[in-house]
Amino acid sequence: MYPASFEYHSPTTVKDALGLMGKLGDDAKLLAGGHSLIPMMKLRLAQPKHLIDLRNVPGLKGVKEDGGTIVIGAMTTWYELETNAIVKAKCPIVSETASIVGDPAVRNLGTIGGGLAHADPAADMPATAIACNFEMVCEGPKGRRTVKVDEWFQGLMSTALKEDEILVEVRVPALAKGTGAAYLKFPHPASRFAIVGVAAVISTDGKGTCSKASIGVTGAGTKAVRAKGVEAGLSGKNLAGAGAIEAAAQKGAEGVDVQADLQGSVEYKAHLCRVFAKRAVEAAAKRAG
Ligand SMILES: Cc1cc2nc3c(=O)[nH]c(=O)nc-3n(C[C@H](O)[C@H](O)[C@H](O)COP(=O)(O)OP(=O)(O)OC[C@H]3O[C@@H](n4cnc5c(N)ncnc54)[C@H](O)[C@@H]3O)c2cc1C
Incomplete structure (x- = not known):
């Protein structure tokens, strides 16, 4: 089935994406890898009038280290997590979890930010997020805030992310020795x-x-x-x-x-x-x- 028609937006900064969200309100949805949202749109379980694509926003993708913390951009794909040298060395369970999400097509497009924001009850990374004590960094019109994983998952496909916020990065403590x-x-x-x-x-x-x-x-x-x-x-x-x-x-x-x-x-x-x-x-x- 085809999705209902929608208008496509491709901002190039988080600020512009937040601006569009503010202007379009409930009629808009963020698009990441599309592997949860597009199937829902095809089934008409979601019918957003506007899609705000995050794929052309630089800075939302990739992995870096900040002291003992691994900082993962929300738009980093499962495949990138599976193969990233920092993640494999410092917190290999994250690579292990990403490596068994769906199939290669899903892993090449699906993102950690999309997965944690969507909060499917059968998704893999939420279990690892809890065990590893992830922190989610959300950006909204008033700036950034950090949410600990124990407050993140609130119910069926529901998280602590506010409607006017974007999940921009995930902070993962490196595993300690022993x-x-x-x-x-x-x-x-x-x-x-x-x-x-x-x-x-x-x-x-x-x-x-x-x-x-x-x-x-x-x-x-x-x-x-x-x-x-x-x-x-x-x-x-x-x-x-x-x-x-x-x-x-x-x-x-x-x-x-x-x-x-x-x-x-x-x-x-x-x-x-x-x-x-x-x-x-x-x-x-x-x-x-
Ligand atoms: C055939 C198939 C098999 C799959 N198997 C598995 C599996 O075994 N294990 C598993 O865990 N998952 C599985 N998935 C789901 C897959 O991992 C999805 O990619 C993932 O759940 C959502 O990520 P996405 O980047 O595709 O998000 P999208 O589909 O683009 O978005 C999902 C939702 O999150 C919101 N969103 C996306 N990014 C952000 C952001 N940065 N900030 C705020 N909101 C955001 C969107 O608005 C949307 O509501 C499967 C999917 C398919 C189609």
Whole structure:
């Protein structure tokens, strides 16, 4: 199906894009990689009268370092994250997550900013964003503000981004020494979206005891959430000890508002949360050493 007709705008600065948003209001939508918005327009689930394309705004794309933080432009594609040397060296779980989003066509056009702004409940990066404590930098008419990931995902496809703001960059703390991270998902066989996906970032004291655990879960409910039960269950535990990871992973669905859908029942998806929590924590702990 073709989308309803719309007017196309191609600003070349964030200021001009914000100006257009202010002028056009609710009738306009930002366009990034288009791999979520255009399918919705084709299905007439979205019918914006104006599209404001961010692809010709320089400065919104690319990766740089700022001390111990990786700064990722919102228009950076999944493929660029998968292959970027800084991301691979400093926070490889972000490359790992990007590398299993959809298929090559999706990864070549889809962007981290689009993915985090769209907040699809089955998207991959939200789990990793929670586990890695991303910060989202939003720019609006009154300037910039930073939102911590724990305040970002607010509900089904809803975030802390205000209607007059653009997500301009994502700040990712580099993984500290002695920290390992992994993202694993049970993918939908057609779209590759996560039926359930779990990201784990595990720090150890060098002798196998978990000093810090940060776990994000996607796919199971209406939004990605922090698995606080698993985090608490791992903290201070010797991860080589019999059943330590298994016991903590049993809390994989705690605090997750698990929803039944065409992919599975509440029980099945809660089971996947526990299974993938165990697998992701095991992989992250192994990488932590
Ligand atoms: C066949 C297929 C398979 C897919 N499989 C997966 C998968 O396995 N895992 C996964 O995570 N995703 C998957 N996706 C989604 C894909 O990753 C999208 O690219 C992504 O969700 C949205 O990014 P985008 O750049 O395409 O955004 P767009 O579609 O351009 O925009 C999405 C929404 O975000 C808004 N927006 C975009 N950029 C900004 C910004 N900088 N500031 C504020 N608002 C903004 C837009 O206005 C729009 O509302 C799949 C998509 C398709 C079509």
